[in-house]
Structure formats: structure tokens, C-alpha cells
Amino acid sequence: MTAKDLAxxxxxxxxxxxxxxxxxxxxxxxxxxxxxxxxxxxxxxxxLNLDFFLKDMRPPGETGGGLxxxxxxxxxxxxxxxxIALPFGLAAGVLLAEYPxxxxxxxxxxxxxxxxxxxxxxxxxxxxxxxxKPMGGFSGLSGAFALxxxxxxxxxxxxxxxxxxVPKEIREAGLALGLPRWRVILSLVLPTARAGLITGVLxxxxxxxxxxxxxxxxxxxxxxLELNPLKPMDTLPxxxxxxxxSPYEDWHRQAWAAGLVLFGLITLTSLLARRASRRRF
Amino acid sequence: xxxxxxxxxxxxFAFFLLLLALGVVAxxxxxxxxxxxxxxxxxxxxxxxxxxLGREWxxxxxxxxxxxxxxxxxxxxxxxxxxxxxxxxxxxxIFAAEYAPRWLAQIINFLLDLMAAVPSVVYGLWGIFxxxxxxxxKVQLPLYMWAAEHLPGLLxxxxxxxxxxxxxxxxxxxxxxxxxxxxxARDAIALVPKExxxxxxxxxxxxxxxxxxxxxxxxxxxxIAGAFLALARAxxxxxxxxxxxxxxxxxxxxLFGGAATMPSVIANEFTEAVEDLHLxxxxxxxxxxxxxxxxxxxxxxYVLRRQERLVKGVL
Amino acid sequence: MVQEAVDVHMESRNLVVRYGNRVxxxxxxxxxxxxxxxxxxALIGPSGCGKTTFLRALNRMHDLTPTARVEGExxxxxxxxxxxxxxxxLVRRRVGMVFQKPTAFPTMSIYDNVAAxxxxxxxxxxxRLDEAVERALKGAALWDEVKDRLRAPASGLSxxxxxxxxxxxxxxxxPEVLLMDEPTASLDPISTQAIEDLLLTLKExxxxxxxxxxxxxxxxxxxxxAFFLNGEMVEFGPTELLFTxxxxxxxxxxxxxxxx
Ligand SMILES: Nc1ncnc2c1ncn2[C@@H]1O[C@H](COP(=O)(O)OP(=O)(O)O)[C@@H](O)[C@H]1O
Ligand SMILES: [Mg+2]
Numbered sequence: 140m141t142a143k144d145l146a147x148x149x150x151x152x153x154x155x156x157x158x159x160x161x162x163x164x165x166x167x168x169x170x171x172x173x174x175x176x177x178x179x180x181x182x183x184x185x186x187l188n189l190d191f192f193l194k195d196m197r198p199p200g201e202t203g204g205g206l207x208x209x210x211x212x213x214x215x216x217x218x219x220x221x222x223i224a225l226p227f228g229l230a231a232g233v234l235l236a237e238y239p240x241x242x243x244x245x246x247x248x249x250x251x252x253x254x255x256x257x258x259x260x261x262x263x264x265x266x267x268x269x270x271x272k273p274m275g276g277f278s279g280l281s282g283a284f285a286l287x288x289x290x291x292x293x294x295x296x297x298x299x300x301x302x303x304x305v306p307k308e309i310r311e312a313g314l315a316l317g318l319p320r321w322r323v324i325l326s327l328v329l330p331t332a333r334a335g336l337i338t339g340v341l342x343x344x345x346x347x348x349x350x351x352x353x354x355x356x357x358x359x360x361x362x363x364l365e366l367n368p369l370k371p372m373d374t375l376p377x378x379x380x381x382x383x384x385s386p387y388e389d390w391h392r393q394a395w396a397a398g399l400v401l402f403g404l405i406t407l408t409s410l411l412a413r414r415a416s417r418r419r420f
Numbered sequence: 421x422x423x424x425x426x427x428x429x430x431x432x433f434a435f436f437l438l439l440l441a442l443g444v445v446a447x448x449x450x451x452x453x454x455x456x457x458x459x460x461x462x463x464x465x466x467x468x469x470x471x472x473l474g475r476e477w478x479x480x481x482x483x484x485x486x487x488x489x490x491x492x493x494x495x496x497x498x499x500x501x502x503x504x505x506x507x508x509x510x511x512x513x514i515f516a517a518e519y520a521p522r523w524l525a526q527i528i529n530f531l532l533d534l535m536a537a538v539p540s541v542v543y544g545l546w547g548i549f550x551x552x553x554x555x556x557x558k559v560q561l562p563l564y565m566w567a568a569e570h571l572p573g574l575l576x577x578x579x580x581x582x583x584x585x586x587x588x589x590x591x592x593x594x595x596x597x598x599x600x601x602x603x604x605a606r607d608a609i610a611l612v613p614k615e616x617x618x619x620x621x622x623x624x625x626x627x628x629x630x631x632x633x634x635x636x637x638x639x640x641x642x643x644i645a646g647a648f649l650a651l652a653r654a655x656x657x658x659x660x661x662x663x664x665x666x667x668x669x670x671x672x673x674x675l676f677g678g679a680a681t682m683p684s685v686i687a688n689e690f691t692e693a694v695e696d697l698h699l700x701x702x703x704x705x706x707x708x709x710x711x712x713x714x715x716x717x718x719x720x721x722y723v724l725r726r727q728e729r730l731v732k733g734v735l
Numbered sequence: 736m737v738q739e740a741v742d743v744h745m746e747s748r749n750l751v752v753r754y755g756n757r758v759x760x761x762x763x764x765x766x767x768x769x770x771x772x773x774x775x776x777a778l779i780g781p782s783g784c785g786k787t788t789f790l791r792a793l794n795r796m797h798d799l800t801p802t803a804r805v806e807g808e809x810x811x812x813x814x815x816x817x818x819x820x821x822x823x824x825l826v827r828r829r830v831g832m833v834f835q836k837p838t839a840f841p842t843m844s845i846y847d848n849v850a851a852x853x854x855x856x857x858x859x860x861x862x863r864l865d866e867a868v869e870r871a872l873k874g875a876a877l878w879d880e881v882k883d884r885l886r887a888p889a890s891g892l893s894x895x896x897x898x899x900x901x902x903x904x905x906x907x908x909x910p911e912v913l914l915m916d917e918p919t920a921s922l923d924p925i926s927t928q929a930i931e932d933l934l935l936t937l938k939e940x941x942x943x944x945x946x947x948x949x950x951x952x953x954x955x956x957x958x959x960x961a962f963f964l965n966g967e968m969v970e971f972g973p974t975e976l977l978f979t980x981x982x983x984x985x986x987x988x989x990x991x992x993x994x995x
Contacts, residue, residue, distance in 0.1 A: 150626055150629070151626070153626075153628060154626045154627060154628050154629075157628040157631075158519070158627075158628070160511065161511045161514050161515050161519060162511075162515065162519075163511070164507055164508040164510070164511020164512065164515075165508070165511050165512045165515040165516075165528070167508040167511075168505075168508035168509055168511065168512040168595075168598045168602065169512070169531055169535070169598075170595070171543075171546075171591075171592070171595030171596075172531065172534070172535045172538070172595065174546065174550070175538065175542060175543060175546045176538075178546055178549075178550055179542060179545075179546070226440050226443075227440050227441070227443035227444060227447075228444075229440075230436070230437045230439075230440030230441045230443075231440070231441040231443070231444045233437055234434075234437045234438065234441045235441075238434065238437070241434075241438075243438065243441065243442070243445070246445060247441055247444060247445065250444055250445055250447075250448040250449075251444050251448075252717070252721060253448055253714060253717065253718075254444070254447060254448050254451070256649075256652050256713055256714075256716075256717035256720075257451070257656065257710065257713055257714075258655070258656025258657070258658065258683055258709060258713055259656070259658065260656070260658045260683050260686055260687060260706070260709075261451060261455065261656075261706055261709060261710055261713075262451075264454075264455060264458070264686070264703060264706045265450065265451050265454055265455070267690075268454045268455075268458050268703070269450070269454065288447055288451075291443070291444055291447060292444065292447075295441075295444055319427070319429050319430050320430045320433070321429050321430050321432075321433035321434075322429075324433075345537065346537065348539075349537070349538075349539025349540070349541070349542075350539070351539070351540070351541045351658075351659050352540075352658035352659050352683070352687060355687055355690065355691065356690045356691050359691070376539055376541045376659075379541045379542075379545060380541050380544070380659060380663070383541070383544065383545050383548050383549075383663060384548070384663065391549065394545055395545065398541070398542045398545050398546075401539050401541070401542055402538060402539075402542055405534070405537045405538060405539065406534060408537075409530070409533050409534055409537055413530065413533070
């Protein structure tokens, strides 16, 4: 066997080794995700029933009941948060995409990226300082602000991204018709990008719906169904956390059910987002 | 007339947009300012350095607040998690971008999105009920027994094998930050011009050699930026860490024993903090967390911009 | 060097390349084309006629395109490179390739770029590497311009220099055949001239196949020319003959400029 053959053999050994390492690394990278999903499905399906959606939680130590108050709370707090975030996030995104030369854009982009990278718990601290303290107590509203703050930079960047995919010709066609720019944006660009915009909103909503950290000292949580946003309110992640660190078996069971519901919500929105983003304009 | 009117409409519209968009600017500035102001009581009392380097955190008896245990904990946990996750994440990126057939790559990309989207309380839940007990029974206890018999000198490093501590937090965190490194690395690899990989193939390179010669050097910036982004996520991760880290700020930290991080102490103590100084100290920890996150994120952004220039220069 | 007798070095037989179910090249029975040893063969034809597709079949680059299928044979010294068991990595070592865009590895030094292929096959010996790098750079007519800055990054070179660097890189592994896909298309006239001059000396070492959409270039540098049109090889012959007495009316139309 010649030296050349030997060298080639060594190269192929390296090739196979790296291939194996890459495959192994990939499996390793997803291992915990798979396990988490498997457990959430397995434990969650066993724990999930109609009561989960229709009844409020039971006092410590008692079994049964559901998490209606947390589901309703999640929808209210997250929905209010979205209402708060939408005008700011959309406007920033439109400014970034439709007025590319605007002098504030470099700062706007820098700051929304900075905010996007901030730990979620800091939005909770900010909402605590700005809302909870002056109001003198925890409330669903302050939680909505915390989530709203969190969603603003997400919406800004997703809106910018979606609008930048709208073909130039659509704007030019509108301008050529003599439409003013604001009409072109409102009645041509935004409707064209509608699917993408909705996707962005959905993703922001889902992301916020899974957050517990910013709500710990804002929405705070409540064992009873609460519809008044000026009072403390429950959300699924908050309740999941509280149940998980509690000593009660039945609460652990419900925590898994909450995990499964949250996970289902996230998967659904991710899938929807994927489908929508595959569609080109 | 009409033109004047529409011109006015444009101005008005842009003005409203600007006004709302400035909300983003205000939010960022407000966060920096309010966190600083909220923490100023503690920072003023101990000084920025004294607060950051103080080892004593005792809200009850001494009423002393030093954030060092949390800074150290954050540092150890996030760097260890990055170290553990980096190569698997890179492997997943390489696999998705170069080795896998299209359909499999699409599945991997979906899983990466999903991994980033699964709420951290769900990871934490799994950590509490599955990972921590398993680690305790199958890893920590045997290791502890073994060390007790053969290498007693190791015991102070290992600490109490409760399952809830540094090791568990690092493992959970490592798997949570995989998608950040992997997604950026994958995009950077995909951006390497086709000509470059073909040039390497045309030299008679094998697939891995193409990776090494043509792809990884060009994608390096994106991979590094991804690592920084993952680090930023690790630094700020709150719930999953809080749920499994054992929440002890007693130094020195041990491998199995409890520890705490900046976000975990805020999550743990905030609602129980009654005294102004305690509350202020927690907000000051938040301020430090803000600074660290900004530093890590801007580093990632800087590396990424340089990477984009490099690849553009090549194209 | 004594000029050897003209013999066939490489040869395609009934070669068809499909992308999915579209034929990229080989319409009408496939391409059969001899490539003579130590000669320059030019492939000409309008854009999209299949020149690149044909060229890439000669060193199995289509293996990298999932949709591409190759039928027929390509013989290298009489052996079919598509026969089962033939290693494309080894084929590509014997049949090098230079692309339209310069593809110097930008993060590597000039020296490392040229040595890249040699290091792959396990040559670590400093002296051998130095010699090979110098020989290749001289062969690519780049040595004088870079000999003082071999350690500088390749990204600092001009486009024409980078293209010669990629030629040097391909030459360093001492291939038998060098495939060039429009190597001067993205270069200025002076760099183009340098590369054309280089081609004439290159053929002493290697068999060259060059794709060009520039007929003057083909006429200047090549010994043989093949004319492609719409995925079909229309005509092949000695360059002089093909340009002066084309047999096929389509060839005549093309070279007299009716297709542009
Ligand atoms: N990767 C590919 N996938 C599908 N079709 C291709 C691909 N590459 C080339 N083709 C098609 O094959 C034909 C020949 O292309 P090519 O060989 O690039 O022509 P030339 O190099 O002569 O300009 C063209 O019709 C082109 O569209
Ligand atoms: Mg071509």
C-alpha cells in the first residue's frame, strides 16, 4: 500500500468520524427538547380533561378542579398587552421599513434590538416601577404592560421584516396613480403584507403567553377567577410555576396539563407562522 | 391644492408614526433610567463596586447587600451552559445546512424554532420532576458515594447531591440556548457563496474538508455571534433556572449544590421584599443584569455586522 | 519539452445531463467529444446552451447538485469516471476546475490558498510545500507580484490576481486536466490578457478545457473548439477550421455574429 493510499484512507476516516460527530451532536442538541415534549405529552394528556378548562383551581391539598382562572387571565393579560404594544410596535416597524432614510431609524433599530435582547424579567421590573408602585398593588393591568413592553420590540422588527418583503412595484404603482404616500402605505402596502403581519402578531402573542418572569411581581397570580384588570390576575405560566414548586400531587398533575396546553399553543402558532411565512407576495 | 393637501397628509402621517415609534426609544431609555433610579438607594449605600463585589447578601439580620454571589452564579451557569451547548448546536447547524436532505433540514429548522419557543416554565417543570431526580439518583449520588470512598478530597467540590443545584441548571440551560447558536450558525453557513464550496470540492476535498477550508472560515463571524446571542439568553433566563438551581447564595458554589443567579434572586425575593433597601438592592441587581445583557448583545451585533461585511466583500 | 503526439486524454460519450426532467446538455443523442492531451479545447455558444453543464460533468461536480442526473460516459485515460466505485474526490484531484468568479479563500493567506490542496493530501513537509507553492504561482504567472507577501491575506489581491491565485491553487495539486468556466468573464482587459498568455504556457503541463462566450478569445487561445446550441453539441473541430470553414449552418450563423 502506498503512502498516497494511506493518506486517503486517513482522510476518509476523518470524514466518517466528523460525519458521526455531526450526527451525534445534532441528536444531542435535540435530546432535551424531545424528552421535554415526550413528558409534556405523556404526563399532560393524562392530566388534561374538560374540568381543566371549565373549573377554577381548588384549594391546596384538595384534588380536582381546573385552571379556568389562569386560562382566562392569560387571555386578558396577554390580549391587553398586545393592545398596548400594537400601535408602538407597528408604527416603529412601518417607519423603519417605509421611511428608510428617516433620521431616527438608526437609533430606533439599535434600541429595538437592544430591547429584544433584554431578559424578560427586566420588563417586569419596569412595569413594577411604572405601574404597580404608583397604583399601590399588583394588577392584571401592570402584567399587561410588562408583556406589552416585551412585545413592542418584537412587533417592530417583525413588521419591518415583513414590509421589506413587499415588492417595490406595489408602492410605485400606487405613487404613480397619484396617491399620497400615507394612502399607499395604508391601503396598498399593509394589506399586501397582511398575512405576514398577522403572523408576526401571533408569534409575539404566543411568546408573551409563555412568559412567567415578567408577571411574578406584576400580574402576581390569583386563585380565583378575576375579570377586573385592576386586581391581581392569574396566568398559565404563573400558575404552572406555583404548582410545580408546591408539595401537592394533584397540583403537579395540573402543572403538566398547563405545560401541555402552553406547549400546544406554541406549536400551533409556530406551525401557522411557518405556513404563512412560506407564502410569498 | 390637492398636492398641498396630500403633502400635508404625508407630513401628518409621518409625524404620527414618529411619535409612536419614539415610544420604543422612550421604553429603552426608561428601562435604563428607572432601573438605575430604582437601584440607587442600594447602589448609593454600598457604591457600585461595593455592591457588585460584596459577598454578603443578608436582607434580614445584617441588612447587607452584595451581589457578588449572583454575578458569579450567572457567570458560571451561563458560560458552562454555552460551553456545553456550543458544539451540539454547531453540529445541528452543520447538519441542517450541509448534510441533511431538504426535508430533514426543514424539520430541523422547525425544531430549532420550536425549541426557542417552548416556554421556560415548561423546561423548568421537566427539570424539577424529571431531570433533577434522575441526576440525583443516577449521577450525583453514585458519584458522591464513589468520591467518599476513593477521593474524599473531591467532596467539597461536589457538594450535597440534592439534584437541585448548579449542575441541573447548567444542563437545562444548555439545552435551552441551543437554537440561538444553531440558527445563526446555520444562516451564516447558508450564506457562504456556492462558488466557494465548489472551489473546495474541485480541489478534491471531501465534505468535511470543504467545511474546514471554505465554509467554516467564512461563517466564523456568524457562529461567534450566535454564541454571544446564546450567552445573552443564558444570562437572562429566569424561570427554568430558578426552578432547579436550588437558590442558595452561599459561597463557595459546588457542582451539585444550590446556587443563584441575578435573574433567579429577583424572581425569588422580589415579592417578599418588604423593606425599601431590599427592594432597591433587587432592582440594582436588575440594573446590573441590564448592563451585562446590553454588553453581550452588542458584542453579538458587532461581530455579526463584521461578518456581513466579510461575506459581502467576497460576493 | 518535446510535444507529444496528439492523443485523446479525456472523452465524453453520449453524455446527457438532466436537471429534474429538463435536459441541461445532450439534446439529440448526447454529447460525444474528445479532449486532446496538452491541447486547449474551447467550448463556445450562447448563454444557456449547456457549456457549464457539460464542463461540470467532466469532474463530477454534478454530484453536488441534487437534481442533476448524468447519463453516458466520461473517459479519463480510457476509464469511465462515472463507473461504480470511482471516487469523485480522486477524479477532482486529477481534473481541476477554475470558476468564473475568483474564489480565493478570503480568510487564508496567499500561501495557504495555494497550499490548501496539497495539505489536504497530507503533505506537511515545509520544503516540499514551499517548492510546490512557488512552482504553482510561477505557473500561474503570479509569483513576481506576490513573492514578497505570501503571508498576506488573499482578500487583498485584485480580481485578476485572485483569479490567477485560484489557477495556481488548482495547479498546485498537479492535475492532468484543468477545466475553466469563463475564467476571464469578470476581469478587466489587462487581467484577461495575462490569463490568456498564461493559458498558452499552461498547456505544456495540462489539458485545458475552457468555456468562453467570447469567440475572439476562443480563436486566440484554443486548438480545438466545440460549438454548443440549445443543449446540443453542434460542431467540433480544430479551431482554425471551425472558424473558417464551419460545416453546420448554425455554427456559421453564430460565428458570423447572427446570434450575438
Ligand atoms: N442547477 C440547475 N438546475 C436546473 N437547471 C439548470 C441548472 N443549471 C443550469 N440549468 C439549465 O441548463 C441549461 C444549460 O445551462 P448552462 O450549462 O449553465 O449554460 P451555459 O453555461 O452555456 O450558459 C440552461 O437551460 C439552464 O437553465
Ligand atoms: Mg455558464
